[in-house]
Amino acid sequence: MMNKQKSIWVFGDYRNYYQNRVTLQLLSRAVDLSRTLKAEVCAVLFGHDIEEWIMEYTAHGADRVLAIDHPSLTSYSTENYLALIEKLARERDPDIILIGATDFGREFAPRLAKRLQTGLSADCVGLDITSEGLLVQVAPSFGGNMLAEIVTERHRPQMATVRPGTFKEIPHNNERTAIVERLPLPADLPASRVRLVEYERAVQREHTIENATVIVCGGRGMGNKNNFKKLDELAGLLGGDVGATRPVVYAGWAGHDSLVGQAGKHIKPKILFSFGISGAIQHTAGLGEADFIVAINKNPQATMMKMADVAIVADSGDLLRHLIRELKKRIRE
Amino acid sequence: MLNIVVCIKQVPMVTELPWDEKSGTLRRDLAAGMMNPACKHAVEAALQIKETQGASITVMTMGPPAAEEVLREALAMGADRGVLICDRMLAGADTYATSFILASAIRKKCPSCDLILCGAYTSDSETAQVGPQLAEELNLPAAAYAENIEVNSRTLRVRRLVDHFRETLEMELPALVTVSMERYQPRYASFSGLDRAFTRAGISVLNAEKLGIASADLAGQGSRIRVRNVFVRKAQKENMMITGAAVRAANEFLDRYEGKIGAAIGKSIEAKK
Numbered sequence: 001m002m003n004k005q006k007s008i009w010v011f012g013d014y015r016n017y018y019q020n021r022v023t024l025q026l027l028s029r030a031v032d033l034s035r036t037l038k039a040e041v042c043a044v045l046f047g048h049d050i051e052e053w054i055m056e057y058t059a060h061g062a063d064r065v066l067a068i069d070h071p072s073l074t075s076y077s078t079e080n081y082l083a084l085i086e087k088l089a090r091e092r093d094p095d096i097i098l099i100g101a102t103d104f105g106r107e108f109a110p111r112l113a114k115r116l117q118t119g120l121s122a123d124c125v126g127l128d129i130t131s132e133g134l135l136v137q138v139a140p141s142f143g144g145n146m147l148a149e150i151v152t153e154r155h156r157p158q159m160a161t162v163r164p165g166t167f168k169e170i171p172h173n174n175e176r177t178a179i180v181e182r183l184p185l186p187a188d189l190p191a192s193r194v195r196l197v198e199y200e201r202a203v204q205r206e207h208t209i210e211n212a213t214v215i216v217c218g219g220r221g222m223g224n225k226n227n228f229k230k231l232d233e234l235a236g237l238l239g240g241d242v243g244a245t246r247p248v249v250y251a252g253w254a255g256h257d258s259l260v261g262q263a264g265k266h267i268k269p270k271i272l273f274s275f276g277i278s279g280a281i282q283h284t285a286g287l288g289e290a291d292f293i294v295a296i297n298k299n300p301q302a303t304m305m306k307m308a309d310v311a312i313v314a315d316s317g318d319l320l321r322h323l324i325r326e327l328k329k330r331i332r333e
Numbered sequence: 334m335l336n337i338v339v340c341i342k343q344v345p346m347v348t349e350l351p352w353d354e355k356s357g358t359l360r361r362d363l364a365a366g367m368m369n370p371a372c373k374h375a376v377e378a379a380l381q382i383k384e385t386q387g388a389s390i391t392v393m394t395m396g397p398p399a400a401e402e403v404l405r406e407a408l409a410m411g412a413d414r415g416v417l418i419c420d421r422m423l424a425g426a427d428t429y430a431t432s433f434i435l436a437s438a439i440r441k442k443c444p445s446c447d448l449i450l451c452g453a454y455t456s457d458s459e460t461a462q463v464g465p466q467l468a469e470e471l472n473l474p475a476a477a478y479a480e481n482i483e484v485n486s487r488t489l490r491v492r493r494l495v496d497h498f499r500e501t502l503e504m505e506l507p508a509l510v511t512v513s514m515e516r517y518q519p520r521y522a523s524f525s526g527l528d529r530a531f532t533r534a535g536i537s538v539l540n541a542e543k544l545g546i547a548s549a550d551l552a553g554q555g556s557r558i559r560v561r562n563v564f565v566r567k568a569q570k571e572n573m574m575i576t577g578a579a580v581r582a583a584n585e586f587l588d589r590y591e592g593k594i595g596a597a598i599g600k601s602i603e604a605k606k
Binding site: 015016019020078079102103104106107109110111113114115117118119120121122123136137139140141146147148149150151152153154155193194195196197198199200201202213214238239240262263270271280281282285292294300308309310311312313314315318319321322323325326327329330331332 | 345346370427428429432456457458459460461462463465466468469470474475476477478490494495496497498499500501502503504505514556557558559560561562563564570571572573574575576577579580582583584586587589590591593594597598599600601602603604
């Protein structure tokens with residue numbers, strides 16, 4: 001018997017295409033992995049008026065596109081999409097299914113994995129193939145402070161959701177061709193038990209603390225609200241944002257918008273200043289992706305000081321005042 | 334009256350945990366635990382439903398014996414009873430196996446429950462997978478990341494923000510919802526509540542046998558994934574310590590790192606010569 005052609009599927013998540021190119025990034029990584037596995041790369045796409053995406057996915061690396069285009073699929077529906085992809089996966093038995101770790105993907109993928117009785121790793125930041133041909137799924141835990149290499153040894157497909165921005169997309173190539181299978185909506189598609197009553201695109205702020213390059217965070221160690229407010233001045237000088245810990249937000253020194261951590265924002269600045277913060281997990285869980293951390297604290301033993309690249313042992317308020325004064329002298333526009 | 338089950342998890346309270354190099358799993362026994370923050374929001378959501386229209390709330394967790402603490406905390410907040418699923422045989426379960434075990438416990442202890450709430454994600458593994466997979470196990474309609482939940486007779490209305498879309502969803506009960514941390518700021522348990530919660534009965538403990546889960550089931554419904562290796566991400570941290578008077582420390586810091594800061598903000602930073 002001839003060996004079945006192995007297939008790596010990438011779920012086509014296009015709802016925020018212009019802000020989030022995770023599907024194209026996954027196609028690119030799937031192309032790399034497919035060389036090792038001698039597999040084809042297949043994009044799976046549901047929706048209405050989706051020709052644009054069929055062309056995009058072809059131009060960005062798909063060998064095959066499975067597309068179901070129907071007016072009833074105009075808006076995203078977890079239950080509808082689940083029924084469709086489950087049926088296709090049972091018929092065609094893909095070796096790997098990759099799904100972007102968007103909010104939608106992270107609700108959709110676990111349910112698909114359960115239906116297909118297979119494993120799934122969440123929000124991966126790396127994918128590779130072992131010498132035995134297994135998919136290595138590198139998943140973060142503890143706010144990104146640790147990484148785990150995960151494999152699904154005995155069950156298929158091997159599934160992962162993958163964090164947007166992990167891989168680079170292949171440049172658009174109009175010359176590429178793919179086998180496009182336009183499939184009908186199955187007649188026996190069960191009606192979704194969840195009704196979408198209304199939806200609207202939320203107003204997106206251009207600038208948010210989540211995408212700030214420099215963030216100045218303050219904690220209880222700032223002593224009082226006046227000292228805390230001076231963090232604004234440092235953030236202003238550096239074109240950055242101010243973040244806060246939970247006790248500070250509770251004390252009313254800062255708004256809930258600036259809460260950084262488990263219950264607040266997860267940040268990824270190039271430089272993070274951390275003033276008077278001890279480093280409780282509720283806060284540090286939001287810092288896993290900060291590139292370079294400068295912590296200022298009187299206590300050199302504080303967790304935050306141990307996490308930092310640069311630990312300055314000083315009174316937070318004093319250090320802040322001197323840092324602002326010196327920076328003003330040194331910054332050239 | 335509504336029967337609500339809230340599935341909660343105890344998570345470690347520290348940032349860096351030692352791991353067992355043989356099994357690739359974390360030594361959870363070495364850290365103090367707390368209720369996962371999103372789970373606490375889910376308990377709060379259940380309590381608010383209870384206050385407006387009456388409900389009986391069962392909180393459920395799976396974990397080591399110490400996980401009973403988070404059930405007691407939820408009782409102190411106002412939940413009515415707790416279920417602890419505790420068995421060495423069930424340790425190290427992935428989300429696939431965990432959702433199977435939780436579903437078995439719900440079928441056993443609350444077969445007629447109307448609404449199941451979970452936290453949207455946990456602070457330790459952060460998979461956000463158990464809630465959606467539990468919905469599949471119980472074959473329920475579901476919504477993740479709920480910011481607001483309303484129940485009108487048998488209809489559940491959920492508002493949520495997903496991928497920059499504000500959505501309002503409706504489904505009929507029974508249903509499962511995972512709760513985000515946007516709203517439902519959890520209340521504090523009062524001291525008298527805590528006192529009562531830690532002294533009264535009200536927690537039943539289930540092991541695998543009582544759940545009717547045999548090792549053969551775990552072969553069929555057990556974990557799908559295996560952790561091959563765990564490592565700390567930040568291998569090349571700078572580890573510079575600066576001490577001394579604040580004015581000297583500020584200058585030393587800038588002397589050393591003005592290039593790095595300048596590059597990050599796209600401006601030139603240099604000391605006047």
